[in-house]
Amino acid sequence: MASSPRVLITTDDFNLADEVAALRANDKRVGAVCSFIGTVRDRNDGLGVSSMELEHYPGMTEKAIEAMIDEAHQRFDIYAARVIHRVGLLQPLDQIVLVAVSSAHRGESFQACEFLMDYLKTQAPFWKKEQTAEGARWVDARVSDDAALAKWGIRASNA
Structure with a gap:
């Protein structure tokens, strides 16, 4: 089993290789690891983001x-999962979030990773504020994020 905590909220950056190694933690059952990294974009909704x-x-x-x-x-046959989410002030290209999942086979890892990311986008209690040329603005979950969550049979609580 993984020796690292399953969830980490931090201002610090993370290293994918280190996190995958910790997730695998010499677990010989693991045949697949799927990971997703989200980064800060320099544009959103047609405006530049600084x-x-x-x-x-x-x-x-x-x-x-x-x-x-x-x-x-409960939904997928996975061995371990790790979610790291950064907080604080981030710049374009900075890593924001890591979701990594291990399992015996790739299908379960892919599905669980996507499920967790869809869930995080709409249900995790984070507040995001972008700085643009027009000033600061709060970022809400998108309708497409709610639709992604709905495919798993979950209704977004913010809908």
Whole structure:
């Protein structure tokens, strides 16, 4: 089993290779690891983005993501999952989020990784504020994010 905590909220950057190694943690059952990394873009909704600031509710955020990972374990035949989400001030090209999942076979890892990312986009208690040439603006979940979550049979609580 993985020796690292399943959820980490941090201002620090992360290293994919280190995180995958920790997720695998000498587990000889693992035949597949799927990972997703989200990064800060320099444009959103037609405007240039110079930075993004992410805030969260300490304790509540980790608990919500832990529940998402528990749900992924119930739905998919996976061995371990790891979610790292950064907070604080980030610049374009900075890594924001990592979702990594291990399993015996790729299909379960791919599905669980996508499920967790869809869940995170709409249900994790994060608040994002972008800096644009027109000033600061809060970023809401998109209708397409809610639709992605709905394909898993979950209705977005923000809908």
